[in-house]
Amino acid sequence: MATRAKTASAANDSADADAGTAQDAEAIEQNIERLRGDIAALAQSITQYGAGKTGEVKMRASKAGRDLAKTSQETLDGLSEELSGLEEAISTRVREKPLQSLGIAAGVGFLIAAIWSSRR
Template identity: 30%
Template sequence: MADNAQTPGSSFGTPGQDPKTQADRANLEEQLGRLREDVAGLSDAVKSLASHGADDVRRQAYALRDDVRQRGEQYLRQAQDAASDLEEEMSERIRAEPIKAVLIAAGVGYLYARLFR
């Protein structure tokens, strides 16, 4: 006879659920809802950080590109100035000693012709 007795929390022979179980279920659903909201918030925060990080990297890349371009232009100007100075110096030496310049040019031409025949 004791085997057929119902316990207060069992669902054997009772059509409804225990009120405590319903409250626990509602509490669990509420916690799951908050957890979903927290996860959605974290997802938005990660997306925002990634977007800002990409923007920072893009800005740094553009700044580096501009810096490299400026340095390249500066080196080009320096090379042009050095070539211009060299040309001016050569012109002055040729004017100062034209016979020597012609002989040097002829010697270089002769060596060039002998080397690359």
């Protein structure tokens, strides 16, 4: 009789263990499903964050481009004015002293020709 009680007890323990294992497996599956949902929500949040940052970076780049264009145009305008002033000063100087200007031009030409021929 004790053997039957032990066998029955072992069978009950085995059935309880199987039921516990089934509950554990079900709990694991529920946790996995919850994790999948959390990962999907996280992926969506990351996508939204990235889209927001992309817009922000585009706006910054556009502003930087406009600033660069404005600065470049201002620099070009300043250089053009300076070049015009130098051109006018040189023209005035050549009109005042044409022979000296011709001599300087001939000397510069001679130096360029000497340098050019020594390179060959």
